[in-house]
Amino acid sequence: MAKFKGMVVVNTERCKGCNLCVVACPTHVLALQKREVNDKGYHYAYMETPDDCIGCASCGFVCPDGCITVYKVKTQE
Amino acid sequence: MKSEEIIKPENMVYQPTHLLNETQMHYCPGCSHGVVHKLIGEVIEEMGLENDTIGIAPVGCGVFIYRYLDIDWQEAAHGRAPALATAVKRLNPKKMVFTYQGDGDLAAIGTAETIHACNRGENIAIVFINNAIYGMTGGQMAPTTLPGMKSATCPDGRDVEVTGAPLKISDMVALLDGTCYVTRQSVHTTPGVKRAKKAIRKAFENSMANKGTSLVEIVSTCSSGWKMTPDQANKWMEENMFPYFPLGDIKDR
Ligand SMILES: Cc1ncc(C[n+]2csc(CCOP(=O)(O)OP(=O)(O)O)c2C)c(N)n1
Numbered sequence: 008m009a010k011f012k013g014m015v016v017v018n019t020e021r022c023k024g025c026n027l028c029v030v031a032c033p034t035h036v037l038a039l040q041k042r043e044v045n046d047k048g049y050h051y052a053y054m055e056t057p058d059d060c061i062g063c064a065s066c067g068f069v070c071p072d073g074c075i076t077v078y079k080v081k082t083q084e
Numbered sequence: 085m086k087s088e089e090i091i092k093p094e095n096m097v098y099q100p101t102h103l104l105n106e107t108q109m110h111y112c113p114g115c116s117h118g119v120v121h122k123l124i125g126e127v128i129e130e131m132g133l134e135n136d137t138i139g140i141a142p143v144g145c146g147v148f149i150y151r152y153l154d155i156d157w158q159e160a161a162h163g164r165a166p167a168l169a170t171a172v173k174r175l176n177p178k179k180m181v182f183t184y185q186g187d188g189d190l191a192a193i194g195t196a197e198t199i200h201a202c203n204r205g206e207n208i209a210i211v212f213i214n215n216a217i218y219g220m221t222g223g224q225m226a227p228t229t230l231p232g233m234k235s236a237t238c239p240d241g242r243d244v245e246v247t248g249a250p251l252k253i254s255d256m257v258a259l260l261d262g263t264c265y266v267t268r269q270s271v272h273t274t275p276g277v278k279r280a281k282k283a284i285r286k287a288f289e290n291s292m293a294n295k296g297t298s299l300v301e302i303v304s305t306c307s308s309g310w311k312m313t314p315d316q317a318n319k320w321m322e323e324n325m326f327p328y329f330p331l332g333d334i335k336d337r
């Protein structure tokens with residue numbers, strides 16, 4: 008069992024679908040929308056497998072547009 | 085565990101700096117400029133210098149940085165940021181003064197200003213975005229374009245017999261007595277971002293302490309100019325840019 012559980016909130020209107028958060032995530036949580044686009048026409052990032060997020064914030068650090076906020080809680084061991 | 089139980093202010097561990105305003109940045113998807121803007125905002129916020137910083141914006145893709153980071157700015161003519169920063173810092177010695185410049189700006193048209201500001205030891209920080217190309221004007225060859233690297237003005241690859249070898253400006257200014265801190269970093273991985281942030285912080289602290297000139301080179305990508313996806317560009321940078329522009333501190337005194 009992971010010791011931490013995380014959740015990320017993506018500012019979907021600001022996201023440009025660069026994919027860098029998807030690549031940076033160690034647990035392969037994120038993906039780009041396949042069909043949905045934002046107002047600018049970008050396939051924005053979303054949590055495809057939210058259960059796997061450990062709240063490490065790697066996605067937030069590498070995001071060039073400051074679109075990601077990360078939350079993290081300690082879970083029972 | 086339900087997402088509403090996790091997404092609460094007290095559980096927040098990472099958020100974009102408040103100094104980065106709501107204006108959408110014009111950069112291409114994945115551009116390194118955005119990451120560095122964010123780091124500059126974070127460092128200024130953490131140092132509490134929101135009202136004591138004057139940034140000098142460049143000409144190049146970074147030209148609109150003054151629209152995105154809510155601090156005081158001056159806009160310099162192409163390449164002249166270190167000259168303008170010299171005046172601003174000498175007139176406001178208690179302010180933190182930094183320039184933000186691309187490789188075309190800093191290492192081509194502004195080479196003289198860069199070298200002389202560093203030689204005089206002006207108490208400024210220089211943030212240097214080296215993406216080995218003129219991004220804004222359509223991907224022309226820069227002084228930092230790698231040997232054999234293709235660009236709009238060297239479609240068969242840079243020929244060093246004709247145009248010389250890429251200019252290692254950081255190594256050059258490290259030789260000058262006026263520089264106190266010269267380092268080369270990248271922002272393409274989480275550890276890289278953390279190291280780059282520490283470097284920017286040290287450079288800004290040096291400006292506040294009037295220790296001399298600091299230069300933080302960020303080896304960057306320009307996926308549009310390089311004609312790659314952002315993650316391909318990161319890989320290409322690791323394989324091709326880092327051997328020529330190795331990361332790490334060049335000088336720290
Ligand atoms: C005096 C002057 N000469 C030329 C230009 C055209 N120009 C605009 S940006 C640029 C180069 C930008 O390259 P760089 O500094 O590397 O920034 P990047 O866009 O790659 O971040 C040039 C040559 C100009 N604006 N002013």
Ligand code: SF4
Nearest residue numbers: 032060061063064066
């Ligand atoms: S916080 Fe870490 S684990 Fe969660 S989505 Fe971001 S990179 Fe992946």
Ligand code: SF4
Nearest residue numbers: 111112115145219306
């Ligand atoms: S042209 Fe290159 S440097 Fe300019 S915004 Fe696009 S990716 Fe960034």
Ligand SMILES: [Mg+2]
Nearest residue numbers: 186187217219
């Ligand atoms: Mg450039």
